[in-house]
Amino acid sequence: SEREDGAAEERNESEPFIFAGAGDMRSLDPILASDGETFRVARQAYETLLRHEPGGTEIVPGLAHDWEQSDDGTEWTFFLEEDVTFHDGEEFNADAVCANFERWYNFEGIYQSQSVSYYWTTLFGGFADNDEDLDLPDPNFAGCTPEDEHTVTIEVEEYSPDYPGAFSMIALGMMSPAAIEEMEGEDIEGDPDDPAYPEYSQEVGTVAGTGPYEFVDWDHDAREVEMQRFDDYWDEDRAAQIQTIIFQTIEDENARMQALQSGDIHGYDLVAPADVQNLQDEGFEVPERGVFNILYLAFVQDDAGFEEREDAAEALSDPDVRRALAHAVDRQNIVDSLLPEGGEVATQFMPDTLDGWSDDVPTYDHDPELAEELLADAGYEDLTLDFCYPTEVTRPYMPSPQDIFEFITHDLEEVGIEVEPDSYEWTQYIPHTESGGCSLYLLGWTGDFNEAYNFLGTWFADYRPAWGHDSDAIFDTLDEAAAEPNAEDRVALYEEANEVIMEELPGLPISSSPPSIAFAPDIDPPTVSPLTQEEFAETSFE
Amino acid sequence: MPLLTVDDLSVTFTQRGERDVHAVDGVSFTVDEGQVVGLVGESGCGKSVTSLALMGLLPSRGVRVGGAAHLRLNGGSGAGTPDDTIPDQEQQGSVDLLAADARRMRDLRGSQIAMVFQDPLSSLNPVVPLGLQVTEILTRHQGLRGEAARTKAAELLERVGIPDPRRRLREYPHQQSGGIRQRALIAMAVACRPRLMIADEPTTALDVTIQAQILELLKDLVHNEGTALLMITHDLGVVAGLCDGINVLYAGRVVEAGPRSALFAAPTHPYSVGLLHSIPRLDAPRGEPLTPIRGSINDNIAWNDGCAFAPRCDRYTEACLEGPPELRHRSGEHLHRCVHPVGEGHQEGPASGAGPAATSTMEGSG
Amino acid sequence: MSQLMSADTGTNEAAAGGSSLLEVHDLKVHFPIRSGILVDRTIGHVRAVDGVSLTVERGSTYGLVGESGCGKTTLGRAVLRLVDITDGQVWFDGTDLAHLGSEQMRRQRRNLQMVFQDPLGSLNPRQNIQSILTEGLQVHGLSTDRQDTRRRIVQALDDVGMSGRALSRYPHEFSGGQRQRIGIARALVLEPELIICDEPVSALDVSIQAQVLNLLEELQRERGLTYLVIAHDLAVVRHVSDTVGVMYLGSLVEEADSDTLYAQPRHPYTRALMSAVPVPDPTVEDSRERILLHGDLPSPSNPPAGCRFHTRCPWSQPQRCAEERPELRTIAPGHRVACHFAEEIAEGTLQRN
Amino acid sequence: MSKKSDRIDRLAELTAARAEDSEGHSVWRESFHRLRRSPMAIVGASVVVVFVLVALLGDIIAPHDPISQSWRDEVFPNRNEFVGPRPENLLGLDNMGRDQFSRMVIGARQSLLVGVVATVLGLSAGAVLGGVAGAAAGLGGVWGARLDAVIMRVVDVMLALPTLLLAVTVAALLGPSLVTVMIAVGVAQVPIFARLLRGSMLAQANRDYVLAASAVGVRTRRIVVAHILPNSLGPVIVQATLVLGIAIIDAAALSYLGLGNPDPAVPEWGTMLADAQRFLSGAPELAVYPALAIIITALGFTLLGEAMRESLDPKLRK
Amino acid sequence: MLRFVVRRLLQLIPTLFGLSVLLFAWIRLLPGGPEVALLPENATEEQRQALRQSMGLDDPILVQYGRFLGDIAQGDLGVSTQTNRPVLDEFLTKFPATAELAITAMIIAVAVGIPLGYFAARRRGGLLDMAAVTGSLVGICTPVFFLAFVLKVVFSEQLGIFPSLSRQTPGIDATSITGFHVLDGVLTGEWDAAWDAIMHLVLPGIALASIPLAVITRMTRASVLEVLDEDYVRTANAKGLHHSTVRGRHVLRNAMLPVVTAVGYLAGALLAGAVLTESVFNFGGIGQFLYQATQERDYPVLLGFILLIATVYVLINMLVDISYGLLDPRVRVR
Numbered sequence A: 001s002e003r004e005d006g007a008a009e010e011r012n013e014s015e016p017f018i019f020a021g022a023g024d025m026r027s028l029d030p031i032l033a034s035d036g037e038t039f040r041v042a043r044q045a046y047e048t049l050l051r052h053e054p055g056g057t058e059i060v061p062g063l064a065h066d067w068e069q070s071d072d073g074t075e076w077t078f079f080l081e082e083d084v085t086f087h088d089g090e091e092f093n094a095d096a097v098c099a100n101f102e103r104w105y106n107f108e109g110i111y112q113s114q115s116v117s118y119y120w121t122t123l124f125g126g127f128a129d130n131d132e133d134l135d136l137p138d139p140n141f142a143g144c145t146p147e148d149e150h151t152v153t154i155e156v157e158e159y160s161p162d163y164p165g166a167f168s169m170i171a172l173g174m175m176s177p178a179a180i181e182e183m184e185g186e187d188i189e190g191d192p193d194d195p196a197y198p199e200y201s202q203e204v205g206t207v208a209g210t211g212p213y214e215f216v217d218w219d220h221d222a223r224e225v226e227m228q229r230f231d232d233y234w235d236e237d238r239a240a241q242i243q244t245i246i247f248q249t250i251e252d253e254n255a256r257m258q259a260l261q262s263g264d265i266h267g268y269d270l271v272a273p274a275d276v277q278n279l280q281d282e283g284f285e286v287p288e289r290g291v292f293n294i295l296y297l298a299f300v301q302d303d304a305g306f307e308e309r310e311d312a313a314e315a316l317s318d319p320d321v322r323r324a325l326a327h328a329v330d331r332q333n334i335v336d337s338l339l340p341e342g343g344e345v346a347t348q349f350m351p352d353t354l355d356g357w358s359d360d361v362p363t364y365d366h367d368p369e370l371a372e373e374l375l376a377d378a379g380y381e382d383l384t385l386d387f388c389y390p391t392e393v394t395r396p397y398m399p400s401p402q403d404i405f406e407f408i409t410h411d412l413e414e415v416g417i418e419v420e421p422d423s424y425e426w427t428q429y430i431p432h433t434e435s436g437g438c439s440l441y442l443l444g445w446t447g448d449f450n451e452a453y454n455f456l457g458t459w460f461a462d463y464r465p466a467w468g469h470d471s472d473a474i475f476d477t478l479d480e481a482a483a484e485p486n487a488e489d490r491v492a493l494y495e496e497a498n499e500v501i502m503e504e505l506p507g508l509p510i511s512s513s514p515p516s517i518a519f520a521p522d523i524d525p526p527t528v529s530p531l532t533q534e535e536f537a538e539t540s541f542e
Numbered sequence B: 001m002p003l004l005t006v007d008d009l010s011v012t013f014t015q016r017g018e019r020d021v022h023a024v025d026g027v028s029f030t031v032d033e034g035q036v037v038g039l040v041g042e043s044g045c046g047k048s049v050t051s052l053a054l055m056g057l058l059p060s061r062g063v064r065v066g067g068a069a070h071l072r073l074n075g076g077s078g079a080g081t082p083d084d085t086i087p088d089q090e091q092q093g094s095v096d097l098l099a100a101d102a103r104r105m106r107d108l109r110g111s112q113i114a115m116v117f118q119d120p121l122s123s124l125n126p127v128v129p130l131g132l133q134v135t136e137i138l139t140r141h142q143g144l145r146g147e148a149a150r151t152k153a154a155e156l157l158e159r160v161g162i163p164d165p166r167r168r169l170r171e172y173p174h175q176q177s178g179g180i181r182q183r184a185l186i187a188m189a190v191a192c193r194p195r196l197m198i199a200d201e202p203t204t205a206l207d208v209t210i211q212a213q214i215l216e217l218l219k220d221l222v223h224n225e226g227t228a229l230l231m232i233t234h235d236l237g238v239v240a241g242l243c244d245g246i247n248v249l250y251a252g253r254v255v256e257a258g259p260r261s262a263l264f265a266a267p268t269h270p271y272s273v274g275l276l277h278s279i280p281r282l283d284a285p286r287g288e289p290l291t292p293i294r295g296s297i298n299d300n301i302a303w304n305d306g307c308a309f310a311p312r313c314d315r316y317t318e319a320c321l322e323g324p325p326e327l328r329h330r331s332g333e334h335l336h337r338c339v340h341p342v343g344e345g346h347q348e349g350p351a352s353g354a355g356p357a358a359t360s361t362m363e364g365s366g
Numbered sequence C: 001m002s003q004l005m006s007a008d009t010g011t012n013e014a015a016a017g018g019s020s021l022l023e024v025h026d027l028k029v030h031f032p033i034r035s036g037i038l039v040d041r042t043i044g045h046v047r048a049v050d051g052v053s054l055t056v057e058r059g060s061t062y063g064l065v066g067e068s069g070c071g072k073t074t075l076g077r078a079v080l081r082l083v084d085i086t087d088g089q090v091w092f093d094g095t096d097l098a099h100l101g102s103e104q105m106r107r108q109r110r111n112l113q114m115v116f117q118d119p120l121g122s123l124n125p126r127q128n129i130q131s132i133l134t135e136g137l138q139v140h141g142l143s144t145d146r147q148d149t150r151r152r153i154v155q156a157l158d159d160v161g162m163s164g165r166a167l168s169r170y171p172h173e174f175s176g177g178q179r180q181r182i183g184i185a186r187a188l189v190l191e192p193e194l195i196i197c198d199e200p201v202s203a204l205d206v207s208i209q210a211q212v213l214n215l216l217e218e219l220q221r222e223r224g225l226t227y228l229v230i231a232h233d234l235a236v237v238r239h240v241s242d243t244v245g246v247m248y249l250g251s252l253v254e255e256a257d258s259d260t261l262y263a264q265p266r267h268p269y270t271r272a273l274m275s276a277v278p279v280p281d282p283t284v285e286d287s288r289e290r291i292l293l294h295g296d297l298p299s300p301s302n303p304p305a306g307c308r309f310h311t312r313c314p315w316s317q318p319q320r321c322a323e324e325r326p327e328l329r330t331i332a333p334g335h336r337v338a339c340h341f342a343e344e345i346a347e348g349t350l351q352r353n
Numbered sequence D: 001m002s003k004k005s006d007r008i009d010r011l012a013e014l015t016a017a018r019a020e021d022s023e024g025h026s027v028w029r030e031s032f033h034r035l036r037r038s039p040m041a042i043v044g045a046s047v048v049v050v051f052v053l054v055a056l057l058g059d060i061i062a063p064h065d066p067i068s069q070s071w072r073d074e075v076f077p078n079r080n081e082f083v084g085p086r087p088e089n090l091l092g093l094d095n096m097g098r099d100q101f102s103r104m105v106i107g108a109r110q111s112l113l114v115g116v117v118a119t120v121l122g123l124s125a126g127a128v129l130g131g132v133a134g135a136a137a138g139l140g141g142v143w144g145a146r147l148d149a150v151i152m153r154v155v156d157v158m159l160a161l162p163t164l165l166l167a168v169t170v171a172a173l174l175g176p177s178l179v180t181v182m183i184a185v186g187v188a189q190v191p192i193f194a195r196l197l198r199g200s201m202l203a204q205a206n207r208d209y210v211l212a213a214s215a216v217g218v219r220t221r222r223i224v225v226a227h228i229l230p231n232s233l234g235p236v237i238v239q240a241t242l243v244l245g246i247a248i249i250d251a252a253a254l255s256y257l258g259l260g261n262p263d264p265a266v267p268e269w270g271t272m273l274a275d276a277q278r279f280l281s282g283a284p285e286l287a288v289y290p291a292l293a294i295i296i297t298a299l300g301f302t303l304l305g306e307a308m309r310e311s312l313d314p315k316l317r318k
Numbered sequence E: 001m002l003r004f005v006v007r008r009l010l011q012l013i014p015t016l017f018g019l020s021v022l023l024f025a026w027i028r029l030l031p032g033g034p035e036v037a038l039l040p041e042n043a044t045e046e047q048r049q050a051l052r053q054s055m056g057l058d059d060p061i062l063v064q065y066g067r068f069l070g071d072i073a074q075g076d077l078g079v080s081t082q083t084n085r086p087v088l089d090e091f092l093t094k095f096p097a098t099a100e101l102a103i104t105a106m107i108i109a110v111a112v113g114i115p116l117g118y119f120a121a122r123r124r125g126g127l128l129d130m131a132a133v134t135g136s137l138v139g140i141c142t143p144v145f146f147l148a149f150v151l152k153v154v155f156s157e158q159l160g161i162f163p164s165l166s167r168q169t170p171g172i173d174a175t176s177i178t179g180f181h182v183l184d185g186v187l188t189g190e191w192d193a194a195w196d197a198i199m200h201l202v203l204p205g206i207a208l209a210s211i212p213l214a215v216i217t218r219m220t221r222a223s224v225l226e227v228l229d230e231d232y233v234r235t236a237n238a239k240g241l242h243h244s245t246v247r248g249r250h251v252l253r254n255a256m257l258p259v260v261t262a263v264g265y266l267a268g269a270l271l272a273g274a275v276l277t278e279s280v281f282n283f284g285g286i287g288q289f290l291y292q293a294t295q296e297r298d299y300p301v302l303l304g305f306i307l308l309i310a311t312v313y314v315l316i317n318m319l320v321d322i323s324y325g326l327l328d329p330r331v332r333v334r
C-alpha cells in the first residue's frame, strides 16, 4: 500500500495546470505571430531582453539586467545575465542576441509579409533586402554588435518612441542559436496574405527559448499545448512551481466558464462580465487586472472601392455627422451595463494611465437632441449606415461585441439613423475592416507597452483605409512626437495629438475596461497584468 | 368422450367507442379421433376466430371468450408426466383449451393441437430458413437438436411430398412455390404427431391442381396417423370430399350441422341450400341458372333480434324475428337452426326479389 | 410473319364479314427481365403469353382457364393493349389493335372494356361513383349534355342492380359485390361490344359470386355483349362460357365448346384440372377418379422444351414430348388440342405411367 | 297487405342501423373525421393554430416594440442583474432591456416564415422532381424509365448529403441571412419530398384503378394528374407538416450557428436561445422561453403530422 | 451473396460521380462564381482576372471539371485556409473523434431504443408506451444544441459527474495508435486512458443520440406492432414455441429490418448533429472543424468535407444495405 500511496502522490505532483484560452496558438516561434493567444503561451517559453514589472506597465530588466541608451536614442546597449541556458542546452550570450536580430533583419520572401512578422515591421521597419511586391518601409535596424560575451549593442537608424518598449515584446523573444540554425532552411509557402507556417513553428522539437517552461507537445487536433517545467531555468526566484502546464482552446466563453466550474480546467482568460460576480460567489478567484486598453467605434470616411458604401462614406466625411454620432451614443450606459466593473468611458484614444492623456480634449456627452439637430443641419435626416461587428469572439476590451453593437445601434436609431447590420467572424473581420469594408465598426487595442505612441501611432501615424481619414494635423503631430527623444516634449505632443484627434473625430473612443481572468479556488494565481502578460511560473496549487 | 368437445364457444371483440362484435356466438361441436370435421361458411362468419380461440391465439386485449373446449388427453406424447401444477380435471385426462393458462397452452400447441393457416407465404417467416422453422418445433417439443433434428425435419418434408428435402431445409420460403410452402406448413403441423389438427382454409390460396395435392395429403395424414382434423373452408366442394361431419356457420353461429351425406343430400337451412345453389357445378349441365342468396353478409340482423339470416332469406316470416331461433334436431345428428327449414312445408314466403334486403340495400338479387 | 408486315392497317380478310368479333393471332407477350450492375440489361424474358391464337364469336362468351401465372391476365390486358405486345395480331372488328397508334387505340377502348378481379383496387378511392362512371364518357367525348350523361350513368347503375342514390358515395362505402357491380357499370356505360372479365368473381364470396355471374349472363342476353372471361375456376368458366380455352404456361393447350370440353377433355392437363375441381356432392367426390399432378407450374421465364406440360404429364412419352412442341390442332370441329397423343389417350391405348 | 308491409318495416328497421345514410364521404373526409377524433391531432392542431395566430397577429399581440431597448437602464447583464416577469413585461426583460414577451411573439413570425418558405421551397422542387420521375417511371416505357433513373440518381446524390450539413454549407456559402436559412433548409428537404412522391406515385401506378382508367380510354396525362397524383399526395402532405416542424428546429440550429439573420435585434428563437445561454446563471428563463417555444411548436407540427399519417393509413380504414 | 455485395460496391461509382458533378456545379453556380467567395468585395478587375487565370476559370467547363475530378482522384482537395493543412489530412486526423462520438451515440440509440420500442409495442397503450411515444416525439423536437447545453449544465457543471468538454483529460498519458481513444486505451492496456475517453464520450454521446434514439424507438415500436400482426408470428405461436424464441427469432429479427435501414440514414443525422454537439462540447472532430470553417468561410474545407462526409455516408449506407442483405434473404436475389 505504501507503493500505491507513493504513486498517488507522484501523480498529484505531476497533475497539470490547465488554462483555457479562446483560440489555439499559431506558431511556436513568436516572431511569426501577432495574436494574444500565441503570446500567452510563448511568454512562458521565451524571454525578452526587457520585461514589464509584474502587475504593471513599468519596464524592468529581463534577460538584460541593465541597459543604456545613447542620447539620440539610436544606440541601445544591454548588459546580459550570465549563466542563462536555452532549453536545448545552448548558452545565452551576446552572440545569441545578435543571431536573433540578424535573423529577423534578414528575413526573406514571405517571412517579410506583414501577416508573418507584424511586430518586426512595426517596431523596426523593413528588412535588409525588402521585397518590392510587399510595399515595406525602410528598415530602422542598423546592426547588432556583441561588445563582449555578455554585453550587446543594438543600433537603429533613428529614434522611435517604440524603444525600449520594443525590447520587451515577446514577439522578439530570444531563440537558441542552434535552433535558429536549424530553422534557416525552412521557407514559408503560400500567399503573403495567407502563409503556410514552416514546420518548425508547428512541431515541437526545433524551437528553444530560455523561459521557465519548455514546449513538450502541441496537439493541433485537440488544440492543446503542453509545457514542462525547465529545470535549468536561470532565475531561481522566478522558476516555475508546477511541473506541467497545458494551454487548451475553448472558443466559447460560456464553455470556458463551465469547464472551470466542472473542474476540467484551472483557469481561463476573457471572462464575461456577467460571470465575474457569479464565479466569485462560487469561490473562484477572479483577480482584477489593470486597465490598459481602448474600445472604439470607427467612422470610416472613404469607401475604399466598396461601391455600396459610397453614400455612407460621404456622409461620414462631414465632421458634423461624426459629431452627431458621437453625441448619439450613450457610452456611459455601455460601461454601466455591459462592461466589467472598473470600466470607464474613454474621452480619447488611450487609457488615462498613460502619459500624454489630455484633460483638454473636446468631449461629446450623450445628447440625442443635439445629435438630431446636427444631422438635420447637415442635411442627413435619413442617413443609412452599415455597421459591422465581430461574432463569436471576446476581446479584452470588448467582452460582448454583439451586445455593444446592439446598444449603439439602438442609440443611432433613436436619432433617426438607419443601421444595416453586418457581422463577420473575427479572422474575417480584421482584414475586412482594415481594408475599409465597413462604415462603422467596433474595434480596440490593448497596449503592448507603456508608451502613448503604441496606441495613437497604431491608428493615426498615417493614412489608413481602416479610417479613411486624411488629416495632416494629426499625422504631423504624431510624426513630430515620434521623432522626439525627450520624454517631456513628447508627452506634450501626444496631448496635442489627442486634442486634434478628438476635434476631428475619425472615430469615437468608447471605453477602457479591465479584462477579466479566472482561476480555480485551489490555485495560487500569477500576478495579473494590465498588459495581459501573466507569467504562469508564479502559479502553484494551494 | 370425443377428442374435442367445443361447448358454447363465444368470442366477443370489444373495442372502446365501438359496438361489440360477437364474432362467435355459442358454437358447439365435437371432433372424434380420426375424424374430419368441417366448418363452412362465407367470409366473416367466424371460422377463423373459432380456430384461433381453440388455439389460444386470440389477442389478449379486447377479446372476451366464453364457453369451454375440452381436449381429451391420454398421457403419452408431449404433455409430460402428471404434475401438481396441472389442474385436477386435467389429471383425469382432459384440458379446457379456453381456460388453460398461457404456459400450458404453449406446451399443448404444436404437440397436441396443431394448425395450418390459409396463406402459406405470409405464414412462414421470410428471413428464417425453412429448415430452422421446421426444426424449432422439434426442438421445442421433442428436445431434438442439431443433426438429429435436421434428419427428422428432412423426413417430415419427405413425408409431405417435398422433393429434395435436404436442400429445401437450407432455403428460404420465398424460394419455394406455393404448394411446397403449404406442404412445409403441414409438415410443421404434423411434426409432433398432434392429436388434433386445425386447418384454416389451407387451400384457398392455391391453384386447383395444387389444392388437389394438398387435400390428398391431408386425407392421407388423417388416415395414416389417426390425427383428427378440423377443416375450415368456404368451399363446399372441399368439404364434400373430405369431411365426416360438417358445421355450417352463419354470423357466428352454427346454423346447420350433421354428417356430410345427410347434409348434402337434404340440406334444411335456407342458407346451406342457398350456398349449394350458388356454386356453379362442373358436373351440372351448362345453362342451368344459379340461384344466389340475396344481399351480402352485411345485411344481417343481430341474433338477439331473430334469425340473422332473415334479411336474405326467401322463406322469412315474422316468426323469424321472434327471438333467436334454437338449434334443433332434425334427424339423428342432423341439426338446424331455422324457423322454416327447407323441406318442412313453408307457408308464407315473400315473393322472390321483394324481400326486405332488396329495399333496404341497393343490392338486387338479379 | 409476312402477314404481320402487311397487317399494319386495313382489314383482315379472315376477320371481315365473319361473325367473329375478336381474333387473336399468335399473340406473344414477353416481359423483359432486367438486371445489371450499372445499367440494367435484359437478361431474359418472362414468356407470359407465348403464341396464343383464338377467336371470339360475336355475342358469345369465351372462357379462359389455367393455373395462376399461366398468362391469362396478360393475354386479356394485351388485347386491350394495356401491356406491350411483343408479337402477333389482335383483330377486333376488322382492325388490328396490335398495330394501332396509341391515340387510335385509346379511341378503340370504348368498344372493348374490362372488369377487374379486385373490385376495390380497381376503383379510385378518391373518386365518387358518379365521377368514376362519367370519366369514360368524358374522355370519349360522349358527355356533352349533363342530363344525358346523368341518365346514362343512372341507367348503367340500374342495369347492374344498383340505385342512383349510390352516385355521391365512394367505393369504400360499398360491399364487395356492389363494388364489382360498379366496375361492371363502368364498363357498360360506354356501351362496348366486348368486355374482358379478368377473374370477375374470384375475390367474392360464393353467394355474391352467383349474383355477379347471373348479372353478367343477364346483361349478355339483353344486349348481345361479347365476353372474354378469364378465371382460374374451371367450374365458373364452364358455367358462363360457350367456348373454353385452357391455358398452360403461356399457350393454349385445348379449346372446345364448353360441353364438349367437360364431356371429352382431350389434353392431359385438362383432364387433370377437371378431376381436381371439387364438386359439392359427396357421392360424386367419393367415386371420382383423380389425376394428381406432381410438382408445380414451371417458371414462364424458363419454360421446358418440347411440350410445356411434359414435366408434369402423367402420360408423357420419353422422346417426343420432351423435344417436339405440339401444335394446337383440330381433332374435331371446334375442338383443338395441343397434345401429340390426344387420340391415343382418349382411346385408352396409352396408359398413365 | 298491411301485415306484409309491417313485416318489412320491422326488418328494415333492424337492418337500417347498418345501412347508414346514403350521403357519400370521400376518403379525405373520412380521414378528416378520424383526425378530429384523435387526441394527438387535437393537441397538435391547437399548438399549430396558436402558433400561426401569434405569428400572424404578432403586432397586435405584442404589447411593446420588440426591438426597442426601452428598459435598458434597468438591466445590468454585466452584474447579472435582470428584470423578471412583472405586469408590464409578462416575461420580464431580456439582456438588452427589451420586452421578452414581445420578442417571443414576434420571434414566432420569423419561425413561421422560415418554416413555411423552406417547406414550400422543398416541397415544390421536390414534388416537381419526384412527380416527373414518378410519372415517367410509372407510365413512360423505356424512356420514362431512363428519365426516372437520371432524376433519382440526382436525388440519391442529394440524399447522400446529411440535411443539416447541407443546410450549413449552403448557408455558409451564401453568407448569413434569413433568406439563406430558408433556402438552406428548403434545399435539404428536396430529395426527401422527391423520393416520397415518386415512391407513392409508383405504388399508385401499379394499382388496378390506374389500369382501369387507361382501359376506359383515359389519356396518360390525365391519369397522372387526376388519378395517380391525388392518391399519392397523402404522404407528401404528412411529410410537409413534419418538415414544418423540422424546419423550425433546423432554422434555430442555423441561427444558433450564427448563419441566420445578421441583425441580432430582430427576434428569432434560435438566436435568442443562443444569446441567452450566456446568462444562464443570472436569467435562465431567457434561454428557457425560446427553447420551450421551439420544442412546443415543433412538437405541435410533429403531432399533427403523425396524427395525419395515422388517419390516412389505409390499414386503419375499414 | 457475393454478387450482391459486388453489385452494391459498383453502385457506389455513379453515386460518387454524381456527387462530384453536383459539388462542381455548386461551386460554379455560386452567385457570381467562385471568385466572389475567394476575393474581397472591393477587389479590382485585375485581381479578378488574375484569379480567373490562376484557377483556370476561363477554360472550357469540361476541362475544369476534368481537373477537379483529377485532383479529387489524387486526394487533393485543396488546403484549409484556416490551418493551411491539406483538407484530406484535416479530415483524416479529425475523423476518429467524430466516428468515436457517432458510434457511441449509435450504440446508445440502439441499445436503449430497441428494447424500449419493443416493450412499448408489447404493452401498447400502456404507461411505458405512452412515455416512449411522447419521449421520442419530444426527443425529435428538442434542438440538439439545447439538449447538449442542458446536459452539460446539469451533469458537468452542477453535478460534476462527467467532464464538460474535449475528448480526453489534457495531460493524461495516452498512446495514440488509431486515433480512437477508447480503442487505443484498450489496445495499449492503458485502462485509465480508455476510461477517461469513455467518460468524455458520455454527455456528447447522449446529446447526439437523442434524435437517433427517438427515431429508433418509434421505428422499433411501429415495426414490432406490425410484425406482431404477421401470420408467421401466429404460426410460431401455434407451434407452441417459447416466448423468448418467438420474440427473438420471429418478432425482433423481422422487426429489425426497417430499423437497420434507419441506422443508415441516421448516420447522416449523426454527422450533421456532430456539428452542433462537437461545438458545444469542444470535441474537436470534423463537426466542430466544419463549424469553424463555416465561420471563417474556409471554402476548401467546406466543400472537401462535404464531399468526404457524403462519401462516408454513402459507404455506411452501402454497408447497411449489405447487412440488410445478410438479414433478409429476399433482397439478395436482386
Ligand SMILES: Nc1ncnc2c1ncn2[C@@H]1O[C@H](COP(=O)(O)OP(=O)(O)OP(=O)(O)O)[C@@H](O)[C@H]1O
Pocket: B013, B021, B022, B023, B041, B042, B043, B044, B045, B046, B047, B048, B049, B050, B234
Ligand atoms: N381482431 C378483431 N377485432 C374485431 N373484430 C374481429 C377481429 N377479428 C375478427 N373480427 C370479426 O370477427 C368476425 C369473424 O371473423 P373471422 O376471421 O373468423 O371470419 P372467417 O369466417 O374466418 O372469414 P374469412 O373466410 O374471410 O377468413 C368478422 O366479422 C370480423 O370482422
Ligand SMILES: Nc1ncnc2c1ncn2[C@@H]1O[C@H](COP(=O)(O)OP(=O)(O)OP(=O)(O)O)[C@@H](O)[C@H]1O
Pocket: C031, C032, C046, C047, C048, C066, C067, C068, C069, C070, C071, C072, C073, C074, C075, C232, C300
Ligand atoms: N409486368 C410484368 N412484368 C414481368 N412479368 C410479368 C408482368 N406481368 C405478369 N408477369 C409474369 O407473367 C406471367 C403470367 O402472368 P399473368 O398475370 O398473366 O398470369 P395469370 O394467369 O393471370 O395468373 P393469376 O391467376 O395469378 O392472375 C407470370 O409469371 C407473371 O409473373
Ligand SMILES: [Mg+2]
Pocket: B047, B048, B049, B200
Ligand atoms: Mg378466416
Ligand SMILES: [Mg+2]
Pocket: C072, C073, C074, C199
Ligand atoms: Mg391473373
